[in-house]
Amino acid sequence: MLTRFFSTSRKVLTGSILAGIIVALLCGMLQFFLSYHKREAKFDTLIIDLRVYMESYFSDLKTSIDTLQPFTLSTCQDVSAELTSRAAFSVNVRAFLLVRDNAAFCSSATGPMSVPMKELIPDLDTTKSVDMALLPGTPMLPDKPAIVVWYQNPLVKGGGVFTSININLTPYLLYTSRQDEFAGIAVIIGNMALSTASGHLINVNDLHGTPIRSATLKDVPLTINLYAQEWTTYEILFALLFGLICGIAAGTLSFYILNIRLNPGKEILTAIKRGQFYVVYQPVVDAKELKMQGCEVLMRWKHPTMGEIPPDAFINFAEAQKLIVPLTLHLFELIIRDAALLQTVLPPGAKLGINIAPGHLHSENFKDDMREFAASLPPDHFQVVLEITERDMINQLEAAPLFEWLHHEGFEIAIDDFGTGHSALIYLERFTMDYLKIDRGFVNAIGTETVTSPVLDAVLTLARRLNMVTVAEGVETPEQAAWLRQHGVNYLQGYWISRPMPLAQFLKWESDVAIESE
Structure with a gap:
């Protein structure tokens, strides 16, 4: 038996550990997937918002330049003041330069000038309607990288x-630097790039890593790359912790369920041991x-x-x-524990009604237990x-000698819930019973126009002919009690008298009843 117990325990433990590992x-993995999906959605939203912002x-900017x-x-001399004013009120603009015959002749920052475009910005192609380039700095801010944008005037030669x-250009650069999962962004024009990882211009080939998202603006030759870590330490630790907690919970629950299923009676045995029954x-x-004659x-x-x-x-x-x-x-x-106190309130010969199941009645130790x-x-x-409940199946061959032995030992036998099962008359015919307990279903029918009342009359007549004492269960109203007393029922039991009570309340109830009767 011990070997079987330990074998079962190992099965329960092994099954619970496996269940915990699988759930973990x-x-x-589910947490990794949700984090991945959340990251992807965040990256998509950021790159779209960044592209829309910069395109806008x-x-x-083009609208402003068209007016220039x-x-x-x-x-x-004629437009210098206006040019300077426009530059001052344009967001992020350092300077506007007017070009004619492929030479810059006027600057909003320095005024009149005459510098060929090839000398000023060699990488800028003035034959294109729109072109861009990255500069490491400008004359006014030589250490601050800048973007130069060219918009051609088709009505002016080389202008x-x-x-x-x-x-x-955008607060998204600052946003990415505050997020753990982002490694940065890079602005790319031609073969040059400026990224948040470097304070100066670098060649595109020198950019490290593969961008997680990339977007090219619609009307200008500018590309934005977004870089991010594959997984952050926080996401990995959170997924591991979440999986661990779920695994522990699943393993514990599995252990409890398997323990109950493989040891289904353990709850009752534990309840007996811990005194949960009363x-x-x-x-x-x-x-x-x-007057009370028993309970x-x-x-x-x-x-x-x-x-x-x-x-x-x-x-x-x-x-x-x-x-x-x-x-x-x-x-x-x-x-037995309550017997000494029960003796003080119950008269000598008081009946103690105790339910016995067929499983105990036919057990090997039944006689020893009763003695x-x-x-x-x-x-x-x-x-x-x-x-003995009439609905319960008993072994009729064994029951007859058992009932005879019980009578010989001084015990009495009652058939409980009479009339609700399948073998009532067979019980009365084959076994010697002392009491017939009338089911509450018949008692509840008293005073109603149902076919049950005539059946109850027949049951009482049958009990008298068999010299059986009758006990009516489930008496709840004075009318029911009066009818039963008039028809010769011997004992009454039910809520009209009292509900089932714990010992302390039962003792107090008997004391109160005794005082009232005096």
Whole structure:
């Protein structure tokens, strides 16, 4: 048995560990996937917003330059003041230069000048309608890289406007530097690039890493590269931690479920060991004087987490798991513990009704259990009545000699819930019973126009002919009690008299009833 126990425990432990590992891997991978999806969405949003922002900026810049194109037909003295004013109020613009005959003749920063474009910006192609270049600096800010943009004037030979603008065109450059997952961005024009990783211009071939996103602006030859780490340390640690927590939770839950499934009776045995079961007592009174002549002992289970568990649930479960015998023996122990106090309120010969399941009735140790139980009670005070539910199947060949033995040992037998099963008349015909307990379904029908009342009349007539004492269960109203008393029922039991009570309340109830009767 011990070998089997340890083998089962190993299976439970192994299964729980495997379940925990599988769940940990699945949850960790799911977290990686969600992080990846979130990163991808963030990158898509950033590159789109960055492209839209810069395209909008250059579109506004072209609109401003278009208003300056007519100035290429004038002298620098005539337009110098206006040119300077336009540059001052243009965002990020360092200077506007007017070009005619492929030479810059007027600057918003320095005024009149005469410098061929090939000397000023060798990389700029003035034959194109739009061209751009990156400069390491400008005369006014020699250490600050800038972008120069050329817009051709088709109406003037070799003429147009070009402007130098600051490289920090967008706050997204600052945004990327504040995010752990971003490594930076690079602005690329031609073969030159400026990135957040370097403070000066570099060749495109010297850019390190593969961009996570890349976008080329619609109207100008400028490309934006976005760089990011494959995975951040935070995301990796979070995914591992999430997977670990899920794995531990799954392993623990799996261990609990497997333990319950492979040891289905463990809950009941644990409850017995920890004293979670307790007994309640429901008074039984004689119908004539309404004085208590005994009580039915009922078992209850208060689970520490699930609360009160219905008796039908745990009794049926105990029978299915072959645990009804230890559960009944525990009931005997609880009754023995209370017997001394019960003796003070119950008269000599008081009936103690106790439910016995067929599983215990036919067990090998049943007779020894009953002898030990009777010997542990106060001598010659209680009359133990074993209640056998009529719905339960008993072995008829074994039951007859068992019932004879019980009568010989001084026990009495009651058939419980009479009329609700399949073999009521067979029980009455083949076995000697002392009490017939009428099911509450018949009692509830009293006073209603149903076919049940005539059946109840027939049951009472049958009990009288068989010399059986009758006990009516489920008496809830004075009308029901009056009808039963008029029709010769011997004992009453139900909420009209009292609900089942714990011992302390039962003792107080008896005391209160005794005072009232005086």
